Amino acid sequence: MRFFLFFLLISRVVIAQTTYPKDYFQAPLDIPTQLSGNFGELRPNHFHAGFDFKTLQREGLKVYAAADGYVSRIKISPFGNGKAIYINHPNGYTTVYCHLQTASGEIENYIKKTHYKDQNFEIEMFPKANELVVTKGQVIALSGNTGSSEGPHLHFEFRDTKTEKIINPMLFGFDKFIKDTKTPVIAAVYVYPLSGSTANKSKRPLLLNLSLQKDGTYLANKVLANGAIGFGITADDYDNNSFNKNGIYKVQSFLNGKTSFGYQFDTYGFDEMRYVNALIDYSRYKKTYQRVQKLFMSTPYNLSIIKTDGTNGIVNVLPNINLVYRIEVADFFGNTTTVTIPIGFDASSSVVEQEAVISNYFVKAQKENIFSKDNMTVTFPAKTFYEDFSMNFAVNGNILTLHDDTVPAHSNFEIAIESDKYTDEQKSKVYIANLGANGRLGYNWTNVKGNVFTTRVRTLGKYTLAIDNSPPIISVVKPIQGRWLSNDKTLQLSISDTGSGIKSYNGYLNGNWILFEYNTKTRKITHYFSDGIVAEGANNLKVIVTDQVGNSKTFETQFFRSQK
Incomplete structure (x- = not known):
């Protein structure tokens, strides 16, 4: 255990001391830099992996290689990143260019030949180091709006070539392309009563009032609580170039002056992306589309950017003790917004009780859970969920109800439905569909063995068997x-x-x-x-x-x- 802690400490020191080249890479566009999305920004089911450069609301701008190197990967898809080019550089980093309209010159010829060789639009290629060599400033593509892009822009990333960890472009000197004198905006602060405790006589999360002080900081109304509580914020950042909101770079909380819980968006792995659903108040997000970033962990999860004390950001409010909780939100340029929250003890009973949840089963997140009724079975492997929760599980006719999508699943789980009402010929057309609120059916790849249909999904909700006999x-x-x-x-x-x-x-x-x-x-x-x-x-x-x-x-x- 001591060796593990020592190794962890040394690893964090090494990460903190990493020096990135500041003047090695150029910007991939030759227009003034404006961002429509920054690194670490909170997105559905993931953190944003790079910069989204605005392209004057149009396609066809020249995209330049950020440095010498060679094209190491090309992926063409109607989804996700659309048309994407990856360039490996001799200094150990990879740059990625996505949502392209088309590649240029030799690269486009290489892509077109592969399309016709494979007879497919969706292709992925890994050219050898000597096949598609590029030089710094070479035009490699034209910007576009392909894949899941919601408008013309260039998505641009830095990765460590060996580990494939993604890295904030600001660390490579891209801060010089952006002017930022604006402090982040903390739009809301919430207090969360935990484990049956109360805060301001409520067992539900409460919005705190904030008042601006003469020194530019904010003071929240006093929280009177008993037992364990946590805090959450909604916050955005702005710069002088773009005039639209982006994600925050750094947040740090303090309890009586000592660091409690924080994170900073410098680098992380793709396997950590989905932890965004643990970081935010996922239930509130699904109900209101408001992303509250929690500054505590009821159950620890493995998001490497989080640095916390032994309490995991949870504040234990005891009698005769007054506490001061402080939140600092900063951008990459050091512009900082601060909120101070005084905390005191109050033994009064709650006036507002916890929100009622329809449930008839309890899920233990760290263990395998199997639920079965009538002809339907659901298997949740251990660690499918971030936290234990009370679940509504029901079978009504041909519809399976698995709670609802206010509880996030981190990994896949299995649904099995047995039915003998289909002929062998029909079975190939049958699939397990998720049933939307509007009655629309969503396809899930389904395996059939005998009369049992199975699929693996990652979202709670309603499911049913569906048959598709209609051609496109x-x-x-x-x-x-x-x-x-x-x-x-x-x-x-x-x-x-x-x-x-x-x-x-x-x-x-x-x-x-x-x-x-x-x-x-x-x-x-x-x-x-x-x-x-x-x-x-x-x-x-x-x-x-x-x-x-x-x-x-x-x-x-x-x-x-x-x-x-």
């Missing part, structure tokens, strides 16, 4: 049947599916496979005639779209094109 829908964006398309640069179709969702699509011109790029936001697939597959004169087009359970739709037509 294919339609033309504009009429092409029998028409001359000599002046068109692209060929575009709309594809959609009302059941399990689209799994694959393939297009053929005169029997030859052609690349269609898929935009999930517009539900359109686009072929660029510049690929050189189109023939002079008549062209026969065939498109086959298949959904997740194997239903297929084929679209065929003929058009004409002159290349002269």
Whole structure:
């Protein structure tokens, strides 16, 4: 145990002493830097892994290699990062460029060849060190809006090449591109009664009133409590360049002047991303969309950026003792906002009781839990959840109720449903669907063995068996049947599916496979005639779209094109 603590201490010292090159990398764009998202910002189910650079609300800006190196990975997907390029640099770091419209030059040729070799739009490549060498300032791509991007921008990351840990770009000197004289804004402070205690006569979290002091700090109204309490904040940061809110860089709490609980967004691993759901008050977020960052851990979790004392940020309020709790929120430039909270003891009984929760079972987070009723079974492996909780588990007809999505799951759990009402032919079309509030069915990959259907999911809620017998829908964006398309640069179709969702699509011109790029936001697939597959004169087009359970739709037509 002593060796472990010593190792942990030494590891933290080594991390703290890491020196990053400040002038080695250039900015990936040649326009004034404006951020629409910064490192560590709180996102659904993850922390933001880099910078989101604004691109003047348009696509097609030149994207430059931040330093010499070679393209080590390329991933093209209609989801997530969209079109992404990874560059390894000789100093041990990797830069990542995402949501690209298209790559440039030799890199784009490499990508296009792979599309046609694999006959797929979704591809992932790992070029060798001597294949795609780039120099600092070389144009590697054009900015775009591909993947799950909600608007034109460039997502940019730094990673440690060996460990793949992501690193705050500010540590590489990118602070010189940003002016920031603004202090973070603490919009709300909450006190959380824990383990049956009360705070200001409430067993529920309470919003504290804040008053601005002459020295620029804030003073909260006094908290009168008995037993264990914790605190949480909602806070945002602003800079002089962007004029939109971003995530905070550092938060530290103090109890009677001694550090209690804090974290700083410098570096962390991808396997830690989902701990954002443990850091925030997840239940409040799902109900109100407000992200309250908790400054305590009722049950410790392994998020490496957190530094805490032996109490894990929990304040124990005892008789005859007055306490002073202080919260400091800072940005990377040292601009700091401070809130002071006086705390005293009060033995009065609560006026506001805990919120009632519909439940009939209790889940122990550190143990495996198996619940079964009628024809449905749910298995939660140990450590599926962050904390113990009372769960509502019910089976009503063909609907399984697994509490609701106000309790976050960190890892997958299994649902098994037995049913003998489907024929062997039908079974291939059946899947376990999550049932949305609007009655919409969400597809989950499902395995069938005999009459038992199983799936692995990571969200609590309602589930049911669904069958999809409907093929996808294919339609033309504009009429092409029998028409001359000599002046068109692209060929575009709309594809959609009302059941399990689209799994694959393939297009053929005169029997030859052609690349269609898929935009999930517009539900359109686009072929660029510049690929050189189109023939002079008549062209026969065939498109086959298949959904997740194997239903297929084929679209065929003929058009004409002159290349002269």
